């Protein structure tokens with residue numbers, strides 16, 4: 001899997017509403033109704049991540065969830081990160 005350069009990252013981010021590139025990850029923060037909804041979304045993301053074999057760095061406090069994606073095997077951002085981000089958006093928008 002090839003590391004993407006900054007131009008490619010910025011271009012691909014245009015298709016991901018609210019996602020940013022910072023400190024070597026693409027990331028987005030979400031706020032949900034309550035903890036149960038947040039954890040329900042996290043559970044669905046977890047199964048998606050497992051299916052893709054690509055896993056997030058994430059932080060959850062009550063109804064807040066911050067997700068950071070990078071490809072640690074190559075030490076950068078790859079298409080895998082954007083694929084998972086898209087799947088996360090699909091889960092969150094369907095919740």
Ligand SMILES: C[C@H](O)[C@H](O)[C@H]1CNC2=NC(N)=NC(=O)C2=N1
Pocket residue numbers: 053054055056069070071072073074
């Ligand atoms: C051994 C296993 O396939 C690898 O460690 C996978 C697992 N999940 C992963 N997740 C992420 N975010 N980056 C990786 O490089 C990665 N590699």
